[in-house]
Amino acid sequence: MHRSSSQPGRHMLDGTVRVLLAEALIVPTGLLAAAFLTRRLGPEGFGLFTLAVSLVSWIEATMPAVFGRATIKLVGEADDWRPVGGLVTRLHLLASVAIAILLWLLASPIATSLGEPALAPYLQLLAVEIPLLGLTAAHRHILIGVGGFRERALAVAARRVSRLLFIVVLVELGLSVSGAILGSIGATLVELAVSRYYVRPPLLRYAHFPARRLWSYVKPLLLFAVLRRAYDRLDLFALTALGGTAAQAGLYGAAQSLTGTPSSLVASSQPLLLATLSRLLSVGDSAAANQIARDAMRAIVLLLPFAAMTVGMASEVVALVFGDAFAAAAPLLAILIFRTLGMALLGVTASILTAAGRPGLTVALTAPMLPLAIGGHLLLIPWLGPIGAALVTTFGAGIGLLGGVLAVHRVLGVAPPAATLARSLAVCGLAYALTVAWPTPDLWVLVKLVLVGLAILVSFVLLGEFSRRELGALSSALGHRTRA
Template sequence: MGTRSAGAELLAGFGVTVAGRIAGRGAQVAMQAILARLLGVDVFGLYTIAWSAVRLLGSVGALGVPRALVRHGCRLGEDGPAWRPAGWLLLALGIAAAAACGALFWLGRSLLGQTVFGRPELADAFGGLAPAAAALAVLGVLGGLARALGRHGLAVLVQDALQPWLGLVLVLAFAGTGLGLGTALDLISLSCLLAVLAGGAVVAPWVVRLPRTGEPWSAGAPAALKFAGVTALTGSFASVTLWTDRLMLGALQPAAEAGLYQAAVQIAMLFTILGASVANASEPGAVRRETAGATYRTGVRGAWHVALPSAVFLILEAQALLGAIYGEPYAAADTCLVLLTLGGLIGVAAGPASAALVMGGRAKVWLLVVVAGAIGNVGLNLLLIPWLGAEGAALATALAQVPALAVGLAAVARVYGFRPRLEGVLKPVLAALAAGCAGAVLDPGPDTTGLLRLAPVAAAVFTAYGAALLGLGLEADESRFVGRLLTRLKPNPA
């Protein structure tokens, strides 16, 4: 079996991953839009605090096992992956850590609710979400296992799509009963547990059928545990960067500020999805040093071409989108959405750097980058949230992305000799400016209440971006990809 090129492998994985994650994010946005309207801004803010805490703990609880499974759980070869003994050790570690994560969350529910956030009503909320914390960590482990097998579609189904869609179905089923905060969180916890059961059922058969390498049990175990430890620290600090804004808003401002901010974050999460998707899709190619540099270059450009026109559209229609999706009170978070969008663009560019360094055996370098970003993020939030509220949290999140991107690019340039060309940066930026002009001409104004009225703006933005990019000239591998795509779209002759 021949190996595919780095670009073809990454594009295949990226396409499946980003499509699945956007589908999952769509369900998450729909579910939270229903809750936002039913609960009101204040109670939705309490929901945001509780959900952010459980997502933070669920991300940390996997203890670096998902990425360790990709690097050490399987041996990649031309004939496909083969299961290594270290994989069993990593699976056991991940599941045990997830169970401990849920137990610790339940034991510390009163401390978190009353002491940290000063809201006794959150103690019961945290207790009800303790099973969800463990379940989310297990879903992360199952997703890493599927990526190790080269099954990107299976990974995104398990880790990103099952829980949001199950949660949406449950919320819709009980929406007519007058949902309160406790019931809403119970439904979310149930959706997480059901997702674990379904995810385990679909991943297990692939592991059973996977050929074994025949290595002794001791082979690779020390390296796997060491790698998991470093990536656990990296993942912990990255999760702090991702979720600390909402938690600090909940601790330093009225709950309504967290509710408004959450509405903006849910839409801006598109850029986190893009960055994480291209990083995950890059991981198998980044493990092999001979393809790591090409994988990184292709990943950056591919994510950038999706992110830039998306950012143009969100900036033009921030107020209209928030009002149409979440309700008129949430349109006040439009400035937050614009700031988060600008920060998200920076994060998309940094996404492939994490895969290139971590999977290339330089996880400690990326750990230092992430630690610096987390410290900066927390410091900026402490400084800006008391002063500016939700908009301060958005500004802090955007600014904290800059040093992480700069250091990440410098590290990748030193390791792989890759340096971005000015021409390669200017072309997408000029295309984005053309897209912004096209969208502004068709902008129906901030009072738009229907999403369908925004469709012409979106079509104009993406069409203008693509046309401008073609006019300015594509890179060689981009031209080959467009050629292959057009060939596939041609109808077969009768």
């Protein structure tokens, strides 16, 4: 399959809505699975399961950093995706088999080093899943590259739901921790089966594709991913290393966790942007590509009032989620929410530059952020503690997003609309004023979130931010998704 659309913007919006809803299933299914396992396995069994799965989850999260963006880019612009798809799938399989063998052999030493010898057989069992994860990742990226956004969402939803069902059935059959792990493996097989139903890259039959071209994208994009991941983890590490207490680290981690979900949801839409732009630019439709790139950056700017809303009710959100003992995390959340937006816009600009054939610029954007952040942390953390760490990492994200926007403007000649920024800043004031003027206790915070969020959207409509075409496209995407 290689889906084209006469309305690429609407196709991407529809796909984004579907993928976001599918990814959001991790919240209810994850909570239900955790609640079930804690009761059936007990603290010790659940702890072993969590340790084992955390290690494999890290491996799973690393795979997209190596081949993900490059695969989506090259598949998206190819007339025939099978040669590059076959090459990438075989590379995923070879790398994941090697990692699986290594994990199998090192399972006992790893378990011993963690002080949990009983962990070893569970790690060996999970090693079986790693090649499946590699194949699934390859199919996932190919699906996105060919424009199969709906199919990608279906595969994600199938995995989320089947994981919960498999875990419950197998653990109830008396398989304990092994049953929970087998349930996870079964869910990966389900996603692979659904994905392979729609795209079938050749696993054994050789199809020529110049590996040099693949590596010309893999190398800079892998370096970009490594630098970005290091930047994401630097603030908490620096706080601890520069004299921060365990309590301060806990407060900082709590504030970070509240920004994690919106960050993940925004990040899940970036591969769809990369695929759409790559396809448009490959056929010479630069006008449509530029419009979508502009709208993608504009969408992040439109999130500014929601950040202002978070600032105004940070103390209430922290109290609801963590309790009064974590009250000191509120000012950290009020700062870090802007870091989340900054990194989101940086990710969007990186996708745009990659689609435009300039992956090296993504490294140029992120490389200065790390040394600047290190210097800032050394200066401010001893003086301001956790607040200093939050200020430095947020400022660094601001530098990165500014560089990204300037780079996109230089390459494509587009930037976020100034009028959108002006409206967003005006609505920021309204959102902040509403949240501060309306103090809410306990679960009423959730009602306040919904109502202020609606007020933000209505304000944008009244200010003329959205055209009738855009409102119609969004209504169509949401309405069609609801009927489906």
